[in-house]
Amino acid sequence: MDNATATTHPHTHETAVAAEHQHVALPQHRHHFETQEQQREAGTFGMWLFLLTEIMFFGGLFFAYLLYRNWYYDAFVVSSNQLNIPLGAANTAILITSGFFMALGVWAAEVKKRGLLVIFLVLTTFFGVAFLGIKAVEYHEKWEKHHIPGASFDVSQFVNPKAYGLKEQPLAPDMAQKTQVFFFLYFAMTGMHALHMVIGVVLLFWLTWRANRGEFSAGYVAPIENFGLYWHFVDIVWLFLFPLLYLINRHPV
Amino acid sequence: MSEFHDPSNVVNPEHADHHIVTPVTYAIVFVTLLVGTAITVAAAYVDLGIFNPIVALAIACTKAVIVILFFMHVKYQSRLVKLTVASGFFTFLVLITMTLSDYISRAWGLW
Numbered sequence: 001m002d003n004a005t006a007t008t009h010p011h012t013h014e015t016a017v018a019a020e021h022q023h024v025a026l027p028q029h030r031h032h033f034e035t036q037e038q039q040r041e042a043g044t045f046g047m048w049l050f051l052l053t054e055i056m057f058f059g060g061l062f063f064a065y066l067l068y069r070n071w072y073y074d075a076f077v078v079s080s081n082q083l084n085i086p087l088g089a090a091n092t093a094i095l096i097t098s099g100f101f102m103a104l105g106v107w108a109a110e111v112k113k114r115g116l117l118v119i120f121l122v123l124t125t126f127f128g129v130a131f132l133g134i135k136a137v138e139y140h141e142k143w144e145k146h147h148i149p150g151a152s153f154d155v156s157q158f159v160n161p162k163a164y165g166l167k168e169q170p171l172a173p174d175m176a177q178k179t180q181v182f183f184f185l186y187f188a189m190t191g192m193h194a195l196h197m198v199i200g201v202v203l204l205f206w207l208t209w210r211a212n213r214g215e216f217s218a219g220y221v222a223p224i225e226n227f228g229l230y231w232h233f234v235d236i237v238w239l240f241l242f243p244l245l246y247l248i249n250r251h252p253v
Numbered sequence: 254m255s256e257f258h259d260p261s262n263v264v265n266p267e268h269a270d271h272h273i274v275t276p277v278t279y280a281i282v283f284v285t286l287l288v289g290t291a292i293t294v295a296a297a298y299v300d301l302g303i304f305n306p307i308v309a310l311a312i313a314c315t316k317a318v319i320v321i322l323f324f325m326h327v328k329y330q331s332r333l334v335k336l337t338v339a340s341g342f343f344t345f346l347v348l349i350t351m352t353l354s355d356y357i358s359r360a361w362g363l364w
Contacts, residue, residue: 037271044334052341059345063352085294092290100283103274103324110273225326232324236317242290243309247297251305 028220040222047226051233058237061189065244068181075178078158078168080248082147083186084138088246091134092238098127099235102228109224114217117224121208124231128201135194139187148187149180186245193241196234203227272329282323289316 033039069076105120146154155176161168171179207227210216216224293312301308322328327338 040271041331041333044330045337048334048337048341052337052344055341055345056348059348063349066349066353067356085297089290089294093287096283096286096290099320099324100279103279103282104276106326107274107276107279229325232320235324236320239316239320240310240313243293243297243313247293247309249305250297251300 028222043222043226044229047229051229054233058189058192061185061192062240062244065185065189068178068185069248072175072178072181074169074171075158075175076182077249078161078166078171079147079179079182079186080245081168081250082142082145082157083246084141085246085250087134087138088242091131092242094127094131094134095235095238098124098131099232101127102231106221106225106228109211109216109221112217112219114211114214117211117217118208121204121211125201125204125208128197128204128231132194132197132201135190142183142187147179147183149184153180153183155179189241189245193234193237196237200227200231200234203230272326274323274326274329278323282319285319286316289319 029036030039033042101120101123105117105124108116108120142148145157146152155171155173157164157166158168158171158176158179159173161170204227207216207223211224289312293309296308296312297305299305321338327335
C-alpha cells in the first residue's frame with residue numbers, strides 16, 4: 001500500500017528528501033516507527049492499555065466495597081471510624097507530594113537536566129517510602145487492636161463500645177461480625193495499593209541509577225514518562241481509597 | 254488535512270505536536286490537590302446526610318481528573334490516547350452498572 005502510494009505522491013515518507021529522512025536521531029529509536037513522535041505515542045498508548053487493566057483490577061475491589069458497604073452499612077461506619085484520620089490525611093498529602101516530584105522529574109528529563117532528574121526521582125522515592133512507613137504504623141495499630149480479620153479478630157469494641165470509651169452505637173453480635181468484612185476489604189485494597197507502591201519504589205531505584213548514568217537526559221524520556229503514568233495511577237487509587245475507607249461517617253450523630 | 258492518500262500519517266501527524274508541561278503548571282496542580290484533600294477531610298465532619306459520600310466522591314473524581322489531565326499529560330495527548338483513557342473508565346462504569354443491576358434485581362418478586 002505504502003509503496004504504491006509513494007510512487008504517485010512525492011511527499012510521503014518513502015520518497016522524502018534524504019536530508020529529511022534522517023529522523024533516526026537517537027540510538028533507542030526503533031526503525032519500525034516512522035518518527036520519534038510516533039514511537040513515543042505508541043509507547044504512551046501501550047502504557048495506558050496496561051493502566052486500563054489496572055483500572056479493571058482495582059475496579060473489582062471498589063465494586064466489592066460498594067456492595068458490602070450497602071449491605072453492612074452500620075458495621076462499615078463503626079469500623080471505618082477506627083481508622084486514623086491524621087495518619088490517612090498525612091499519607092494523602094505525602095503521596096500527592098511524591099506525585100508532584102515525579103511530574104517534575106518528567107519535566108527535568110524533557111529539558112535534559114540530569115542532576116535535577118536524579119534529585120526529583122530520589123524525592124519521589126523518599127515520599128513513596130514515607131507513605132509505606134506510615135501505612136506500616138497503621139497496620140501495626142490494627143494488629144494491636146485485634147482488628148485483622150481471622151481467628152483472633154475481636155468484636156468487643158463494636159458490641160460494647162461504651163466500655164472502650166467510644167461514642168458509637170453498639171452493634172448486634174451478628175452485625176458486629178461484619179466489621180471483619182470492612183477490615184478484610186481495608187487490608188485487601190490498601191494492601192494491593194501498597195504492593196503497587198513497593199513495585200514502584202523498586203522501579204524507582206532502577207530508574208534513578210539509570211538516570212544518574214545520563215540515560216534519560218539526552219532526549220530519551222519514555223521510561224521516565226511511562227513510569228510517571230504508573231506512579232500517578234497509584235496516586236489516583238489512593239485518592240479514592242482515602243475518603244471511601246477513612247471518611248464514611250465521621251460527623252457526630 | 255492533506256487531500257491525498259497518506260496511510261502512515263506522515264504529512265500531518267497528530268502526534269507530532271509534543272508539549273512539555275512546565276513546573277508552574279505542576280505547582281498549581283499540586284496546591285489544588287492539597288486543597289482538595291483538606292476540603293475532603295473537612296466535609297467529612299459536616300453532616301450532609303446522603304450527600305456526604307456524594308461530596309467525597311465528587312472531590313475525589315475532580316482530583317483524579319486533574320491528575321489525569323496534567324500530571325499524566327492526557328490534556329496534551331493525541332485523540333487516540335484520550336479515547337483510550339475514556340474507554341477505560343467507560344468500561345469500568347459498565348462493570349459497575351451491570352454487576353449492580355444483577356444484585357439489585359436478584360430478589361425481585363421474592364418479598
